[in-house]
Amino acid sequence: MNETSKKKERREWTQLFAIFKYEFLWNLRKKKVLIMFLISIGLASLGLFLPSILGDTVSDPYFIIKNMGPSGFIVVLLAVAVAMRSISGEFEAGTIEPLASKPVPRKIVYLGKLLAMFVILLIVYSILDVYFIAGGWLLYGSQKGLNLILFLLPFMAALSSLVWISISLVLGTLTKNSILARLGVIGIFFGMSVASGIITVTSPGAGKALNYLPGGGESGDIQAEFGENIPIKNFSISTGTDRMAPNLLLYSNFQSAQVIVKEYKLDLENIDVGGNPLKEVGLHSDPLSTVVGETAMKSFTTLRNVVLMKRDPQDEEILKGEWLERTAMKSFTTLRNVVLMKRDPQDEEILKELEEEEALNFIMENDFCNPHQLVRDERKIGLRKRFFQQLFERTNTYMMNTTVSVEENQKQLRDIVFGDDR
Structure with a gap:
């Protein structure tokens, strides 16, 4: 082992x-x-x-x-x-x-x-x-x-x-x-x-x-x-x-x-x-x-x-519950990695199969990359504060940078979601 x-x-x-x-x-x-x-x-x-x-x-x-x-x-x-x-x-x-x-x-x-x-x-x-x-x-x-x-x-x-x-x-x-x-x-x-x-x-x-x-x-x-x-x-x-x-x-x-x-x-x-x-x-x-x-x-x-x-x-689907029923398993895996800023080894295979655009659209539609939304979520679900601070630092540049093209913004967001080792 x-x-x-x-x-x-x-x-x-x-x-x-x-x-x-x-x-x-x-x-x-x-x-x-x-x-x-x-x-x-x-x-x-x-x-x-x-x-x-x-x-x-x-x-x-x-x-x-x-x-x-x-x-x-x-x-x-x-x-x-x-x-x-x-x-x-x-x-x-x-x-x-x-x-x-x-x-x-x-x-x-x-x-x-x-x-x-x-x-x-x-x-x-x-x-x-x-x-x-x-x-x-x-x-x-x-x-x-x-x-x-x-x-x-x-x-x-x-x-x-x-x-x-x-x-x-x-x-x-x-x-x-x-x-x-x-x-x-x-x-x-x-x-x-x-x-x-x-x-x-x-x-x-x-x-x-x-x-x-x-x-x-x-x-x-x-x-x-x-x-x-x-x-x-x-x-x-x-x-x-x-x-x-x-x-x-x-x-x-x-x-x-x-x-x-x-x-x-x-x-x-x-x-x-x-x-x-x-x-x-x-x-x-x-x-x-x-x-x-x-x-x-x-x-x-x-x-x-x-x-x-x-x-x-x-x-x-029965065991996933109400919240997980609204999110596909692949999207949930990506979301968890974004929020906690860590990747579970058992999710590697899921991430390999995940369509980048599918994950991107899911995150954009649900506003999960909004730092202020994440801070509210922190109070709601009690996730550790340091993860959100790290996420805020990484996403703040993207959210405030409106001078670059849409393609550049999407590229930065992909880097946040998938990391530099994708």
Whole structure:
């Protein structure tokens, strides 16, 4: 790796850390995140204390591994709280313009925000897991099946939330409205929950398709033995992306387990009085290892396609935002170099392809070479003053020199834009 590549890599890491720090501190200051966290503690407490409240205080050595991990609603709730106003809020507050004007690639901005959200979720889920383990141990006695995989559970739970965060970010970018993005994610979650219940009873066998969508997926039971041929009963499991953390814990204890999913059909014609309208019509089974592996792959695929921007090229305009939609990418690159008086090595290829007259017309039409306009822009977007002072000194001669021909003025302007090494 040459020196230029090393400098570029160090610069990108510095930029990523700056975006991460900004987003992380901003999330910590949001009261909504604290409120959602307290709600999550309340929901976890309900599952922890409800058996005791109902009088079922019998010692259960498998309580934690059967009930460990956040519910689907908690996963979505925390995802919405953390992703709230991350992208759409930048548009609403008008801060997307100064952010886009910085010499920082969009992928660094995007990944920096995403990393900050992930760390916040990691902290929240770690606290929830410690709280649930301590409560389960005190209320239901000594627990079995707890191992080093517990340290991975917050990471897997945060990954489950990232799937919903990616959906929230896409909706926020499309609508540029925080409220619509939040309602959209919650609407998708409840809509899919209702739809999955309808699909599984009206089209037996079609429920397996739910495993390829974000959410809970199919529901089934684990058939396994624990320790000295002790059969395990009443271990329910969901196969969707929301349950990656508890599924991994179950797999660490039951590597040879099978997941049994029963198929039902809604039968209203031959229903007996007081009978059950759901008739069992079949079942299918998969190894627990397959369920865990497929769930992880589905989550990583969603993140790759949505979060890591492995998308169709026509979606490029969506992520540019309102301000960048009004400027072609090539013109934006040239403008950034003019304003900051520095050239990013990664833009060299773009500059080579750029038509000089196209850039010249763009800059002239938008009055970006007017020193007074740039000073106003400095106050507006907070760019460092010394760059504008340098630009003022270089452009002042051109702007005040009206005695030379138009061709000479254009030549001087080209020198300002492209430098002497073009």
